[in-house]
Amino acid sequence: MSSLPKTYKAAEIQAVKGKFVIVERPLPEPKEGEVLIKTLASGVCHSDMVVVEGWFGVQHPRVPGHEVVGDVVAVGPHEKRWHVGDRVGAGWHGGHCGVCKSCLRGSFNTCTSQLITGLGADGGHAEYALLRTESLLSIPRDMDPADAAPLLCAGVTVFASLRKADLYPGDLVAVQGLGGLGHLAVQYARAMGYKVAALSQSSAKADLAKDLGAHLYIDASKEDQCDALKKLGGAKVIVAVAPDAKAISSLIPALAVDGTLLLLAASGDLMVPTGPLIFGRAKIQGWPTGTPQDEQDTVEFAQLAGVKAYVEKFPLAQIQEAYDKMMGNKVRFRAVITPHSQ
Numbered sequence: 001m002s003s004l005p006k007t008y009k010a011a012e013i014q015a016v017k018g019k020f021v022i023v024e025r026p027l028p029e030p031k032e033g034e035v036l037i038k039t040l041a042s043g044v045c046h047s048d049m050v051v052v053e054g055w056f057g058v059q060h061p062r063v064p065g066h067e068v069v070g071d072v073v074a075v076g077p078h079e080k081r082w083h084v085g086d087r088v089g090a091g092w093h094g095g096h097c098g099v100c101k102s103c104l105r106g107s108f109n110t111c112t113s114q115l116i117t118g119l120g121a122d123g124g125h126a127e128y129a130l131l132r133t134e135s136l137l138s139i140p141r142d143m144d145p146a147d148a149a150p151l152l153c154a155g156v157t158v159f160a161s162l163r164k165a166d167l168y169p170g171d172l173v174a175v176q177g178l179g180g181l182g183h184l185a186v187q188y189a190r191a192m193g194y195k196v197a198a199l200s201q202s203s204a205k206a207d208l209a210k211d212l213g214a215h216l217y218i219d220a221s222k223e224d225q226c227d228a229l230k231k232l233g234g235a236k237v238i239v240a241v242a243p244d245a246k247a248i249s250s251l252i253p254a255l256a257v258d259g260t261l262l263l264l265a266a267s268g269d270l271m272v273p274t275g276p277l278i279f280g281r282a283k284i285q286g287w288p289t290g291t292p293q294d295e296q297d298t299v300e301f302a303q304l305a306g307v308k309a310y311v312e313k314f315p316l317a318q319i320q321e322a323y324d325k326m327m328g329n330k331v332r333f334r335a336v337i338t339p340h341s342q
């Protein structure tokens, strides 16, 4: 640790509904089961608001940030897997117990004692971060850390859910909303071999949808999206990523037989028409982010298929601006903090 600074800057939320405050903290030493990373990139996710709002029993002060990429600068005692100099990442899944039923079944991200990065422990919006070793994945050196970061929450959520969906190549996948998750969902769905329809509220994102690989663009200001999907035979999967319960509910009758409404963003209470579900054997499914191995697969598939997050970079000092812009739905499409660049 001799070449490391004694202190580092971190962006804390200090109280419920507080603003980000940049503080100077003493650099911690990793304990057993932990590594210390120098943070190269930290994505700003809508779920950072959990810390701001004080939900899930979050204790303040807390450093949010659960799309973290950095280089290992110190490891805890007896560490076997990670070494100083390794480039690693961590997502929403910040650690697991290894002994509960979910863990014993290998479903680490439904662990009853799951630690969430940036919620239960400090996360990535800081120059350095302490992370649990079992939460880490390896980040390729030839990928910009700022491009990799959004794959660790937004990316893995769409990739891990789509690859387990009941889909065959050529099936119609509708992506409702082209934001942080949606712009990645279109790319992943296209790369997986599905016919992709991007659903949007205006014509503004038509060119973008085409650039991302969408085959079809269904503009709510011009036509009824549910009718349009029905005319196409219904969507085998509707990926709901824009948190608008009314809009999502209105799409349920557009599911194909055996179709799935895939809920990836907390959107409040849906109004569910039961007929289309019963007679079409359709279902509604939710999906959390993923395990560290899901995140690893998400990153590797992105490289393989040319899937790329659209990012806007911000220095740590502008974290509040980045957060406000993200909350105002003004970021195209993922804000990423790069703490060591000005």
Ligand SMILES: [Zn+2]
Pocket (backbone or CB within 6 Å): 045, 046, 047, 048, 066, 092, 153, 154
């Ligand atoms: Zn997130």
Ligand SMILES: [Zn+2]
Pocket (backbone or CB within 6 Å): 096, 097, 098, 099, 100, 101, 102, 103, 104, 111, 112, 113, 114
């Ligand atoms: Zn567990």
